[in-house]
Amino acid sequence: MAIAEFFQHLMNGLTLGGIYALIALGYTMVYGILKFINFAHGDVLMAGAFIGLFVFDWLRGSAPSGVWTIISFFLAMIVSMGLSALLGMFIERVAYKPLRNATRLAPLLSAIGVSFILSNGAAWAFGTRSRKFNYPFDNTPIHIGEVVITPHQILILVVSLIMMIGLKLFVDRTRMGKAMRATSLDQSTAMLMGVNVNKVISLTFAIGSALAAVGGILIALDFKVYASMGTMTGLKAFVAAVLGGIGNISGAMFGGILLGILETFGVAVFGIPTGLKDTIAFGVLIIILLIRPEGLFGKVEKEKV
Amino acid sequence: MTLLETEKLTRAYGGVVAVNKVDFDVEEGLITGLIGPNGAGKTTLFNNITGLDAPTHGRVLFEGKDITGAPAHKICRMGIARTFQNIRLFRELTVVENVMIGRHFKTGKSETKGRFLNAIGSYVHLRQEEEEIYERSCQWLEFFDMEGMKDELAKNLPYGKQRELEIARALATDPKLLFLDEPAAGMNPQETDHLMAIIRKIRDLDITVVLIEHDMKLVMSICDAITVLNYGMKLAQGTPLEIRRNQDVIEAYLGKEDA
Amino acid sequence: MFNFFLLILIYTGIYALMALGQNVITGYGGMLSLTQAGFFAIGSYATAILATRYGWSFWATLPVAAILSAFFGLLIGLPTLRLKGDYLAIATLGFGEIVRNVLNNWDSLTNGPMGIQKIPMITIFGFVINPYKKYAFLVILSIAVFVAYLLFQRLARSRMGRALAAVREDEIAAQSMGINVTKYKVYAFILGASVAGVAGSFQAAFTLSVSPGTYTFMVSVMVLCMVVLGGMGNFKASILGAFIIQLISYLPQLTGLTAVIPPQFKQILFGLILVIMMIWRPQGLLGRERIDYTKGGKR
Numbered sequence: 137m138a139i140a141e142f143f144q145h146l147m148n149g150l151t152l153g154g155i156y157a158l159i160a161l162g163y164t165m166v167y168g169i170l171k172f173i174n175f176a177h178g179d180v181l182m183a184g185a186f187i188g189l190f191v192f193d194w195l196r197g198s199a200p201s202g203v204w205t206i207i208s209f210f211l212a213m214i215v216s217m218g219l220s221a222l223l224g225m226f227i228e229r230v231a232y233k234p235l236r237n238a239t240r241l242a243p244l245l246s247a248i249g250v251s252f253i254l255s256n257g258a259a260w261a262f263g264t265r266s267r268k269f270n271y272p273f274d275n276t277p278i279h280i281g282e283v284v285i286t287p288h289q290i291l292i293l294v295v296s297l298i299m300m301i302g303l304k305l306f307v308d309r310t311r312m313g314k315a316m317r318a319t320s321l322d323q324s325t326a327m328l329m330g331v332n333v334n335k336v337i338s339l340t341f342a343i344g345s346a347l348a349a350v351g352g353i354l355i356a357l358d359f360k361v362y363a364s365m366g367t368m369t370g371l372k373a374f375v376a377a378v379l380g381g382i383g384n385i386s387g388a389m390f391g392g393i394l395l396g397i398l399e400t401f402g403v404a405v406f407g408i409p410t411g412l413k414d415t416i417a418f419g420v421l422i423i424i425l426l427i428r429p430e431g432l433f434g435k436v437e438k439e440k441v
Numbered sequence: 442m443t444l445l446e447t448e449k450l451t452r453a454y455g456g457v458v459a460v461n462k463v464d465f466d467v468e469e470g471l472i473t474g475l476i477g478p479n480g481a482g483k484t485t486l487f488n489n490i491t492g493l494d495a496p497t498h499g500r501v502l503f504e505g506k507d508i509t510g511a512p513a514h515k516i517c518r519m520g521i522a523r524t525f526q527n528i529r530l531f532r533e534l535t536v537v538e539n540v541m542i543g544r545h546f547k548t549g550k551s552e553t554k555g556r557f558l559n560a561i562g563s564y565v566h567l568r569q570e571e572e573e574i575y576e577r578s579c580q581w582l583e584f585f586d587m588e589g590m591k592d593e594l595a596k597n598l599p600y601g602k603q604r605e606l607e608i609a610r611a612l613a614t615d616p617k618l619l620f621l622d623e624p625a626a627g628m629n630p631q632e633t634d635h636l637m638a639i640i641r642k643i644r645d646l647d648i649t650v651v652l653i654e655h656d657m658k659l660v661m662s663i664c665d666a667i668t669v670l671n672y673g674m675k676l677a678q679g680t681p682l683e684i685r686r687n688q689d690v691i692e693a694y695l696g697k698e699d700a
Numbered sequence: 701m702f703n704f705f706l707l708i709l710i711y712t713g714i715y716a717l718m719a720l721g722q723n724v725i726t727g728y729g730g731m732l733s734l735t736q737a738g739f740f741a742i743g744s745y746a747t748a749i750l751a752t753r754y755g756w757s758f759w760a761t762l763p764v765a766a767i768l769s770a771f772f773g774l775l776i777g778l779p780t781l782r783l784k785g786d787y788l789a790i791a792t793l794g795f796g797e798i799v800r801n802v803l804n805n806w807d808s809l810t811n812g813p814m815g816i817q818k819i820p821m822i823t824i825f826g827f828v829i830n831p832y833k834k835y836a837f838l839v840i841l842s843i844a845v846f847v848a849y850l851l852f853q854r855l856a857r858s859r860m861g862r863a864l865a866a867v868r869e870d871e872i873a874a875q876s877m878g879i880n881v882t883k884y885k886v887y888a889f890i891l892g893a894s895v896a897g898v899a900g901s902f903q904a905a906f907t908l909s910v911s912p913g914t915y916t917f918m919v920s921v922m923v924l925c926m927v928v929l930g931g932m933g934n935f936k937a938s939i940l941g942a943f944i945i946q947l948i949s950y951l952p953q954l955t956g957l958t959a960v961i962p963p964q965f966k967q968i969l970f971g972l973i974l975v976i977m978m979i980w981r982p983q984g985l986l987g988r989e990r991i992d993y994t995k996g997g998k999r
């Protein structure tokens with residue numbers, strides 16, 4: 137394999153992985169704090185993509201592409217982040233909060249219910265056909281030596297990088313971030329220390345959902361927007377979160393990128409048929425769960441007797 | 442006769458050595474107390490003996506047989522039962538069902554038949570088996586004066602009764618050796634007195650008892666032998682009188698707590 | 701209309717079998733498995749392939765379907781049982797998707813997305829149960845459901861059922877009571893899978909054709925919904941749940957409002973049922989079955 141070809145696949149893997157990472161963050165943050173998998177996360181991503189699509193089309197109107205189109209794209213992304221954050225908080229408030237002291241199966245079942253309501257509700261409201269996200273700018277590939285890169289890929293990389301750095305700074309440097317980390321370590325102690333745990337949990341869902349919305353919009357640029365788009369993407373992002381060590385923010389970023397690269401190389405280099413591309417993620421999941429269930433960067437959690 | 446002994450039992454978690462080369466002996470028929478400050482490694486030692494955790498070094502011998510690292514359910518079947526520091530009842534099951542689970546492996550085992558035939562046998566002789574299990578379980582509840590509560594859900598019992606139910610459940614496995622991890626924790630003085638009477642009754646059934654306890658009044662009055670752990674190591678071993686006079690123990694533990 | 705009602709009852713029966721299995725795994729064992737559709741598919745395809753290619757009778761394919769599904773239950777059970785609840789859910793969901801992927805792609809065996817048609821009808825004592833004899837099919841199916849119910853009920857009331865309940869409540873305490881936790885979890889998976897395989901056989905023999913599109917994640921969620929709605933840990937409730945969920949599924953046709961009610965109506969309702977039940981009635985309509993031990997004895 138030529139060096140150029142290698143870089144080409146790496147580039148493709150990185151962009152795919154960046155998106156997985158953004159979505160994986162939502163799973164991992166919620167798991168870190170509530171210790172449960174938010175099954176509906178993938179569907180929030182779908183909602184985010186739809187909101188982005190509608191707002192973008194509305195703002196852009198029929199104006200020819202230009203600066204305004206790019207501005208409307210980013211405006212649409214911000215609106216979508218905001219609305220998805222509200223949606224995430226709403227879901228938490230209605231479907232998960234009443235179950236905090238229930239058995240461990242209860243929030244999981246409730247989450248599956250929410251996921252079903254969202255994806256089928258979207259199919260009802262917006263129809264089952266898939267829609268194309270209009271390009272905010274010219275997507276003519278750029279050649280750097282032999283490596284081809286599209287402006288979208290640059291957009292995806294830049295946006296996901298900014299989001300991840302922003303999140304990392306938020307969690308590590310701010311008071312609220314500290315409260316978040318404290319809550320994830322020990323909820324009741326955090327509460328006794330004066331942390332408003334309810335607020336922290338709401339915020340966690342808000343941030344996770346906003347990031348998922350960005351992920352949804354970015355993935356929609358290259359694929360399509362449809363009601364069930366969240367399921368498979370969500371599952372893969374979950375695998376990424378497990379790969380990095382669920383509950384670990386840096387782990388989720390790394391896991392996402394690693395999974396993106398594995399998928400790209402799996403198909404392009406190791407000749408796994410495209411039809412079975414989705415199986416790669418599940419294979420990775422099963423292998424990681426068998427040999428290192430705590431993930432690459434996770435801590436072993438042993439139940440105290 | 443020594444019923445159980447550990448040889449240089451060590452459990453390290455990374456760099457932290459929770460239990461360090463402990464030789465712990467349990468004489469048959471006695472009540473042995475295991476005491477020591479918080480974090481001394483008492484519960485870790487229990488877990489390593491009862492199969493919930495495996496030692497990094499050393500051996501556990503039960504009736505002269507090496508049982509080091511055997512899984513918990515096998516160790517239970519050999520005749521070692523236990524209770525837990527933070528009560529672990531089957532909360533959504535009734536009191537009598539909790540005890541009945543203790544009888545689980547005591548029924549439907551015929552040595553002459555294979556596992557499969559035994560399973561089928563259980564299925565066919567369901568009523569007989571269940572009746573047998575139920576009656577034995579009720580007897581254990583009577584032992585604890587808990588007959589009247591047998592259809593309550595375990596989670597609805599008062600705290601002291603939950604602790605006793607855990608002991609009843611452990612006894613239902615017909616153990617030779619019973620480990621009690623802080624049985625009096627959270628009990629009021631009356632409940633503690635009741636518990637002490639129960640523990641003596643258990644010993645009178647020829648069941649050897651080992652208990653971890655912080656209540657010195659209880660330990661000193663019912664234990665026949667005491668082992669003291671400190672920082673994961675064995676500090677002393679002897680009769681209550683010897684332990685009370687042991688200078689190391691007084692310094693490390695009793696002296697600070699309530700001389 | 702009568703025929704339509706028969707159809708609902710038949711689907712109630714097929715799904716009740718799966719729900720009984722899910723109840724063993726989730727209601728008794730406390731493990732969230734999301735793969736009844738996978739075992740259902742394996743059972744259906746076993747019957748379809750053996751009957752169309754090798755001319756086996758339905759009755760001969762039935763045990764093969766059960767055993768094959770049970771084998772896959774064991775296969776997925778063994779490695780994943782070490783996983784905590786949430787991971788198990790995802791891993792089993794993945795398994796279901798893999799099964800569908802394989803059915804879609806293994807053309808030589810499964811005929812891909814087209815599926816297999818012309819599955820022979822059930823014959824019993826020379827009596828052929830053709831699609832016009834729905835009542836006869838229903839009778840046979842009901843017997844199967846009843847037998848499965850009796851077997852499971854008896855199991856649940858034995859010490860094995862109690863051991864499984866102990867594993868659900870507290871694995872560490874169960875281990876310390878001499879219960880081999882892994883063994884019981886695998887048992888639950890094997891039982892749950894085998895009965896779903898049987899359901900698959902009946903499905904194939906009823907519709908007389910199979911295709912991968914039938915065995916989606918939706919099926920698994922429906923089955924889960926039945927168990928949750930009826931009440932976890934109660935086999936009667938699973939059958940009741942199956943009936944209610946099937947009734948809801950066919951509500952548009954029953955009320956003649958197919959034009960008004962959107963096709964996603966039932967899925968949205970299933971989602972709502974899961975959320976609402978968890979919040980307001982987590983024990984389900986009937987609640988967990990309590991065993992009266994004093995009645996079991998002769999006293």
